[in-house]
Amino acid sequence: MLNEIQQSFLREFKQNIENYKNNFLILNGPAGSGKTRLIKESVEICLEKGIDFEVLAFTGRAASLLKSEELENPKTIHRWINQLKKNKYFLELDNKKNEKEIFVIFIDESSMIPNSGIFYENKAPQLSFLLDEIMWVSNKHLPYKNIFYIFVGDNNQLPPVYENFSPALDIDFIKNRYGLVGKKFSLKNIYRQKNKSEIVSFAKSFKSISNTNNKIPKPKFNNEEINELEEDEVSTKFLKYFNTEKNSVKIITHDNKKSDKYNFDIKKALFDPWEMTDNYSNGIPNYVLKDRFLLPQEGDILQISKNDYQNELFNGQFIEVKKTGRVDYVGNLKERLNIPFLEIDEIPFLYQKIEVELINETNDEPIIKDINISLDYLLNNFYMSDNEFSFFESTNNGFLSEIKNEIRNEKIKNKMEILNHDLLNPVFCKYGFSITGHKAQGGGWENIIIDFANFQTSRGDVSPSWIYTALTRTKNKTYFVNYPAYE
Secondary structure (H helix, E strand, O other), X not given: OOOHHHXXXXXXXXXXXXXXXXXXXXXXXXXXXXXXXXXXXXXXXXXXXXXXXXXXEOOHHHHHHHHHXXXXXXXXXXXXXXXXXXXXXHHHOOOOHHHOOEEEEEEEOHHHOOOOEEEEEOOEEEEEOHHHHHHHHHHHHOOOOEEEXXXXXXXXXXXXXXXXXXXXXXXXXXXXXXXXXXXXXXXOOOOOOOOOOHHHHHHHHHHHOOOOOOOOOOOOOOOOOEEEEOHHHHHHHHHHHHOOOHHHEEEEEOOHHHHHHHHHHHHHXXXXXXXXXXXXXXXXXXXXXXXXXXXXXXXXXXXXXXXXOOOOEOOOOEEEEEEEEEEEEEEEHHHHHOOOOOXXXXXXXXXXXXXXXXXXXXXXXXXXXXXXXXXXXXXXXXXXXXXXXXXXXXXXXXXXXXXXXXXXXXXOOOHHHHHOOHHHOOEOEEEOOEEEHHHXXXXXXXXXXXEOOOOEOOOOOEOHHHHHHHHOOEEEEEEEEOOOOOO
C-alpha cells in the first residue's frame, strides 16, 4: 500500500509523461523509505506506455543493487555518458526513436553527483561537473523532443566529496542553473527498520546538529537496537556475526585510516600466518611475508575501488575470495608483452590471481570471476608509514595509464589485445570488513559497528550527514564505539 506522498509522486509522473509539464522530479527520502519501489513503479508505467527510458546510478555498486531489484539493465552514469559520446547508445534502442516525444532518465543515489567539487586522481586535482555533463550530453545526443529527469536520493546523506550540498537534489539549483521546471517530493516514513525504531529517531536527532553550540544527543542504549562497545571488543563482536553470515555485519568509520586499522585487526584475527600454504614467495619481500596474514585468503571480503568494465566489477561492490593463486611479479613488461618500443623496462608491481564471488547479487547461480588484483593497491595503506616498504602510493594506476597511452600512439597490429592484457588492467580493491561512511552509501546490513573516532573536528564541529548515513545502513543492531561526550 502506497502512502499519500508516494501516490502523489506517481500521479505527477504519469501526468508529466503525457503533457510534459515538468522537466524533472526530485524524489528525496531516507534509506528504506520506498524510493526504489517508486522507481520500479515508474519504470512499469514507461513499459506500459512504450516510453523509452534509462535507469542510472552514480556508482557501479548502486547500479548492481538496482539490477538485483529486477530493474531493466541499470548502468552507471559514466558508462552511459561514454556510450552517448561514442554514438553506440542507440544500438540498444528501437528504430522508431525519432518518432517519440519523451525520454525518461532515472538517476539513483543522486546525492553523490558532484558539480562544483574537486577530486584527486593520481594526486592531481580535477574539477568535476558531472551534473552539467549529464544535462549537456543528454540534450546533445538524445534525439527526443523532451528529456524528463528523475533524481532519486537522500539529501541527509553525505554530499559529494569536497561539496557542502547535493546539487542534483536541490530544486533551486537545478531550476536556476539549467532553466528547468520541476517538483520535489520528500518521503518520510522508513520501512527498512522496525516501527518506532530507536535508530530512526536517533538518526533524525542528528539532522539539526551543526556545531559546538548544539548538544550531542544521548543514545538510548537498550540492548535491542543500540549498544556500546569498547574499541578492543570490535574484532570479537564483528567475527561473532561474520562467522555466522559473512554479509551480515560491517564496521563503518569516519576516515580511511581507522578503517585500515580495523581491516588489519580483522585479518590478523582470521588468519594464522604460520598455517598458510606458501604460495607467496614470488616477488614478495621478507618483511611482507612476516605479515602474510595481510595477503588475500579464502573467505576474505574485498571491496572494488575502481570501475572495471572489462571484468564488470564496479566501484563499491563487495566480493568474497574463493581461491587464491601465486603472486606474480610483473618485472620486465617489454618482454612479457613483446612491446620493445616501451621506454619503461622494469615494472616492480605485484599482482595475484584470485577467484571471487560477487556479494549481494540475487542471481539464481553465484557469479564467479577469475581476476588479477593489484597487491600494491591492496597492501599499500597498511605500510604507508613503513620506510622499509614502499609500494607505489599512486598504486600503479596512473603509471599504467601512461604506458597504455604510449601503446595507443604506436602503430601495431595487436594493439587492442595488448591494451586488454591482464598485466595492464589489474583490479583495484581494498579489504571490505571495515569501510568509510562514503563507501557505505547505498548499502544495508543486518548489524553495524560505528566508530565515532575523528567524527568531531579539532574545532568541535560534527558531521551530521556522516552519522545519519552510517546509522541508516543497519536493519537490526547497531554498536557505538568511541561515542563523543554528551550532556
